[in-house]
Amino acid sequence: AQTVTQSQPEMSVQEAETVTLSCTYDTSESDYYLFWYKQPPSRQMILVIRQEAYKQQNATENRFSVNFQKAAKSFSLKISDSQLGDAAMYFCAYRKYNNNDMRFGAGTRLTVKP
Amino acid sequence: GAGVSQTPSNKVTEKGKYVELRCDPISGHTALYWYRQSLGQGPEFLIYFQGTGAADDSGLPNDRFFAVRPEGSVSTLKIQRTERGDSAVYLCASSLTSAGGGSDTQYFGPGTRLTVL
Numbered sequence: 001a002q003t004v005t006q007s008q009p010e011m012s013v014q015e016a017e018t019v020t021l022s023c024t025y026d027t028s029e030s031d032y033y034l035f036w037y038k039q040p041p042s043r044q045m046i047l048v049i050r051q052e053a054y055k056q057q058n059a060t061e062n063r064f065s066v067n068f069q070k071a072a073k074s075f076s077l078k079i080s081d082s083q084l085g086d087a088a089m090y091f092c093a094y095r096k097y098n099n100n101d102m103r104f105g106a107g108t109r110l111t112v113k114p
Numbered sequence: 115g116a117g118v119s120q121t122p123s124n125k126v127t128e129k130g131k132y133v134e135l136r137c138d139p140i141s142g143h144t145a146l147y148w149y150r151q152s153l154g155q156g157p158e159f160l161i162y163f164q165g166t167g168a169a170d171d172s173g174l175p176n177d178r179f180f181a182v183r184p185e186g187s188v189s190t191l192k193i194q195r196t197e198r199g200d201s202a203v204y205l206c207a208s209s210l211t212s213a214g215g216g217s218d219t220q221y222f223g224p225g226t227r228l229t230v231l
Contacts, residue, residue: 004156037222043203044117045157045222091156100145100170102220104156 004094006105013082014113020067021077021108023092029053031097034068034075039089039107048090051075053097079110087112116140118223120206126229127196135191135226139208146189147220148181149205157205163189196230203227 004025013019025034036048051059051068058066063083067076079086092105119138127133139146145164149157159173163183171181178196183189193200207220 042224043205043227044224045205045207047219047221050219093156100147100162100218101159101173102149102157103159106154106156 004092004103004105006090006092006108008108009106010109010111012111012113013079015082015084017082018078018080019082019110021079021090021092021110023075023077023105025073025075025092025094025103027073027094027096029096033095033097034066035093035095035102036064036066036075036077037091037093037104038086039091041088045091049077082112084112084114086110118206118208118221120204120223120226122226123224124227124229126231128231129196129198131196131230133193133196133228135193135204135228137189137191137206137208137223139187139189139206140221141187143208143210143221144186145209145211145218145220146183147207147209148189148191149207151203151205151225153202160191193228196228198230201228201230 148160162170203225
């Protein structure tokens with residue numbers, strides 16, 4: 001079974017600084033997708049970034065980037081120039097290539113201090 | 115265009131009652147997913163529809179849970195004989211397709227918070 005582990009229940013960052021959220025996963029598959037979702041208090045999950053396992057290049061979306069280490073099964077999210085609006089729960093998720101159910105970690109609550 | 119919508123936003127019911135939760139996906143999205151999110155946890159997959167058919171219902175916890183999507187658009191999650199342990203946020207998501215290449219990105223609704231007293 002595939003599992004996703006987020007070892008940091010809570011993280012805090014000063015506004016304009018950089019923070020990294022950790023995620024590890026367990027799988028025997030070679031083809032899969034990894035995601036980071038943001039969930040603000042409104043409850044709506046918002047896709048932050050997506051990585052295909054076959055791509056060696058790390059995905060980036062503006063201030064958000066990932067460090068994908070396939071051999072280590074690690075998928076961390078780096079948020080640069082943190083903003084107050086980045087405060088939310090962040091979930092790491094895994095999906096097998098030919099499967100449609102996503103497996104989520106337990107989440108990391110990010111606080112941004114002004 | 116409009117995103118995924120879910121109604122009601124909150125539902126309080128008594129143990130043993132029947133509830134229905136509704137999901138309106140993004141127009142044109144053929145794939146629809148239901149997840150359950152318990153307090154302090156990440157979402158847990160329940161069921162996935164491709165069109166009108168349930169392509170994967172392996173996440174439904176027991177036979178008290180059932181979901182339909184009769185016309186390939188709106189979906190209803192039905193829970194019979196509710197139990198206190200069913201209390202959670204029920205999230206719905208939709209994607210353009212279920213294939214790869216980015217068109218299978220799942221867009222989530224705001225969820226329905228179900229409380230069983």
